[in-house]
Amino acid sequence: MLNVQDITVTYSQNPRPTIEGFHLQMKPGEICSIVGESGSGKTTVIRSILGVLPGGGKVTKGDILFEGESLLHYSKKQWRDLRGTQISMIFQNAGAMINPVRKIGSQYVEYIRAHRDISKKDAADMAIQMLEKMRLPNGKRIMDSYSFELSGGMCQRVGIAMAMTFEPKLLLADEPTSALDVTTQAQIVREMMELRDTFGTSIIIVTHNIGVAAYMADKMIVMKQGKVVDSGDREEILHNPKSDYTKNLLLAVPSLKGERYV
Numbered sequence: 001m002l003n004v005q006d007i008t009v010t011y012s013q014n015p016r017p018t019i020e021g022f023h024l025q026m027k028p029g030e031i032c033s034i035v036g037e038s039g040s041g042k043t044t045v046i047r048s049i050l051g052v053l054p055g056g057g058k059v060t061k062g063d064i065l066f067e068g069e070s071l072l073h074y075s076k077k078q079w080r081d082l083r084g085t086q087i088s089m090i091f092q093n094a095g096a097m098i099n100p101v102r103k104i105g106s107q108y109v110e111y112i113r114a115h116r117d118i119s120k121k122d123a124a125d126m127a128i129q130m131l132e133k134m135r136l137p138n139g140k141r142i143m144d145s146y147s148f149e150l151s152g153g154m155c156q157r158v159g160i161a162m163a164m165t166f167e168p169k170l171l172l173a174d175e176p177t178s179a180l181d182v183t184t185q186a187q188i189v190r191e192m193m194e195l196r197d198t199f200g201t202s203i204i205i206v207t208h209n210i211g212v213a214a215y216m217a218d219k220m221i222v223m224k225q226g227k228v229v230d231s232g233d234r235e236e237i238l239h240n241p242k243s244d245y246t247k248n249l250l251l252a253v254p255s256l257k258g259e260r261y262v
């Protein structure tokens with residue numbers, strides 16, 4: 001489904017590559033987590049996949065294949081058709097993306113109609129259905145609310161519902177739970193895992209919480225200073241990490257009665 005082949009990414013202000021030799025292969029319905037310290041290049045990787053690198057960032061080596069086609073050669077129109085429908089992204093703070101002076105409903109309807117030629121009424125019905133799938137039972141009331149009237153967890157669910165509207169094949173999640181309290185964090189993590197079961201979505205989750213990464217993922221990639229220092233199946237990384245960096249990350253996870261909580 002997705003095949004990232006040894007990419008190097010360089011930003012225009014910085015002659016040294018930010019990412020070097022990053023590789024990842026994903027099958028449908030797989031969850032992959034990318035972990036690493038701040039500045040290790042995690043966000044740069046997922047922005048490269050979605051073709052939205054800021055600051056003149058470019059993939060200068062390697063290739064990114066989605067369903068067998070190189071995304072690096074996509075035209076603007078192809079990107080417009082792909083983003084939001086085939087590949088979607090959710091952010092750390094979805095609430096911040098929602099305009100606070102407009103009701104959620106009008107923004108959601110506008111988002112749907114930007115991708116699909118349907119009436120406002122049909123778009124609103126589609127939005128309410130999606131909100132209810134994301135455990136926001138009173139979808140109608142949510143549509144009629146402003147973002148500041150909702151809790152952080154509810155805003156994040158609205159963001160995930162919007163990203164999932166067209167049942168994309170791939171969901172990119174950049175620190176989707178970091179801004180939330182621990183209980184809500186756990187609920188959102190479980191709900192994201194259910195997306196895979198309900199929609200067969202593949203998910204790439206970027207986090208610096210190795211506990212969240214290990215809990216969710218089938219595959220893990222550990223990054224340090226723009227390079228992959230460990231990658232493989234979850235069990236392999238947790239029980240047989242190659243790099244000292246990953247070993248130290250794992251040692252830092254709290255343990256109870258000798259059991260590590262990852």
Ligand SMILES: Nc1ncnc2c1ncn2[C@@H]1O[C@H](COP(=O)(O)OP(=O)(O)OP(=O)(O)O)[C@@H](O)[C@H]1O
Binds near residue numbers: 014
């Ligand atoms: N717009 C930009 N212009 C130039 N350089 C950038 C830009 N964005 C990121 N970088 C460079 O890329 C490096 C990696 O940043 P990136 O945001 O990908 O890391 P990260 O692992 O996601 O960090 P964090 O966990 O803090 O979000 C940064 O140290 C910075 O040097």
